[in-house]
Amino acid sequence: MKLARWSFHTYRLPYARPVHWSDIVEDGALFVLLRLESDGGAAGVAESTIKATWSGVSPRSLTAAVEDLLLPLLKDADLSDPEQVRRRFDPVPENRAAKALVDNALWDLAAAARGEPLWKTWGGRARVDLSWAVTRQAPAAMAKEAVAMVERHGFRTLKVKGGQGTDTDVAGMREIRAAVGDAVSLYVDANAYYSREAGPDYARRMADAGAVVVEDPCTLYPDAGFSVLQTACPVPVLVDFNCSSPEDTRLFIERGARAISLKPGRVGLSDGRLMSELANRAGCRTVVGLFGESLLGTLSALQLASTLPAAALPSEVTWYLEMTAQILDADITIHEGGVTLPEAASLAALVNWNAVARYAA
Numbered sequence: 001m002k003l004a005r006w007s008f009h010t011y012r013l014p015y016a017r018p019v020h021w022s023d024i025v026e027d028g029a030l031f032v033l034l035r036l037e038s039d040g041g042a043a044g045v046a047e048s049t050i051k052a053t054w055s056g057v058s059p060r061s062l063t064a065a066v067e068d069l070l071l072p073l074l075k076d077a078d079l080s081d082p083e084q085v086r087r088r089f090d091p092v093p094e095n096r097a098a099k100a101l102v103d104n105a106l107w108d109l110a111a112a113a114r115g116e117p118l119w120k121t122w123g124g125r126a127r128v129d130l131s132w133a134v135t136r137q138a139p140a141a142m143a144k145e146a147v148a149m150v151e152r153h154g155f156r157t158l159k160v161k162g163g164q165g166t167d168t169d170v171a172g173m174r175e176i177r178a179a180v181g182d183a184v185s186l187y188v189d190a191n192a193y194y195s196r197e198a199g200p201d202y203a204r205r206m207a208d209a210g211a212v213v214v215e216d217p218c219t220l221y222p223d224a225g226f227s228v229l230q231t232a233c234p235v236p237v238l239v240d241f242n243c244s245s246p247e248d249t250r251l252f253i254e255r256g257a258r259a260i261s262l263k264p265g266r267v268g269l270s271d272g273r274l275m276s277e278l279a280n281r282a283g284c285r286t287v288v289g290l291f292g293e294s295l296l297g298t299l300s301a302l303q304l305a306s307t308l309p310a311a312a313l314p315s316e317v318t319w320y321l322e323m324t325a326q327i328l329d330a331d332i333t334i335h336e337g338g339v340t341l342p343e344a345a346s347l348a349a350l351v352n353w354n355a356v357a358r359y360a361a
Contacts, residue, residue: 002039004039012028013325024053029049034066117343129314131316143179146184153335155334190217192218196225202218217237220241222248226257236259261287
């Protein structure tokens with residue numbers, strides 16, 4: 001299976017409200033979609049979340065990297081084995097977002113050519129459990145949002161965004177717990193807001209407040225400081241931002257990591273699978289982490305989530321619910337905190353190209 005043609009499409013999907021991330025405030029999300037078509041007429045798609053501080057790319061820089069650096073390496077490649085094709089990109093340094101975008105589109109293309117959804121090929125489960133991320137607000141507002149999402153979708157796990165000061169973060173956890181009850185599991189993500197010196201105390205206080213894991217309490221490196229932090233914390237420290245490859249995963253595991261976040265939108269499905277295998281062998285808990293995906297990126301990430309062991313945290317990729325529009329024609333309903341994956345062979349078959357044009361940026 002050879003590459004015949006490709007195209008890029010940039011679109012912006014609005015949010016229902018302004019959202020305060022750790023580094024930006026936005027009222028919508030920008031994406032680049034890559035469509036690949038084989039010489040046999042099969043098509044595959046993937047999207048990249050465009051936030052400068054998340055992915056380090058703009059639409060122009062991303063498309064240039066894909067067209068100038070990566071697609072030429074596919075000129076004579078057989079695209080039927082995306083994992084092998086992905087290795088062709090290894091000699092090219094950096095360009096993580098570009099590699100992930102092409103890799104994810106290749107997996108969707110291969111699924112289309114086979115006529116079978118990727119999760120089935122990988123032996124995954126049709127139903128995947130999900131969680132919701134409660135964003136930074138006043139503690140009372142966070143508790144109100146938590147209750148609304150639990151009642152509406154049946155989530156049994158909530159990820160609480162920290163980084164508003166330790167006392168405020170503790171108050172947020174306590175108000176959410178009081179509002180949703182003990183049946184809902186909580187964990188916190190500080191997005192490395194706190195200093196490395198403050199990290200151990202913050203992690204302990206979050207654990208005392210009921211967090212089952214503490215994600216990125218401070219900037220994490222696979223060094224002696226991380227080992228001390230994990231030893232001091234009574235619950236697993238979930239490693240996210242600085243764990244972006246199988247190599248990073250190995251290094252953190254050697255330093256005692258007990259939980260690893262997997263983000264196919266950032267690292268690609270191929271590396272995500274390798275990271276998952278390494279974590280599983282080491283007894284690390286895993287989670288498919290939020291990367292601001294639309295429904296398209298969500299369904300791509302859930303292909304990997306469907307293969308994670310039962311001990312994995314529910315997948316965080318539900319941020320599409322905050323968007324008031326989508327570019328897929330897919331009937332996806334979250335029921336009792338989980339979703340059943342569609343039987344469509346590829347995501348490309350679900351794209352509404354009129355919607356892509358309508359929300360073009």
